[in-house]
Amino acid sequence: MLIPIRCWSCGKPIAQFWEEYQERIGKGENQKELLDGFGLTRPCCRSMLLGQVDLIDTVAQFKKS
């Protein structure tokens, strides 16, 4: 779905990194260096970006109204 605004676990705001993260991953940059560069040191926050898949457009096709 959409990236959560804050980390579920610790509450740190992470959504502002998502677009840049996707763009730079697409260019083949190293994931570890990217996450370190954003200052995401806790594993909970790192997993939020690593595990995110944008499914909102797919799910929206099945909206009832």
Ligand SMILES: [Zn+2]
């Ligand atoms: Zn966290």
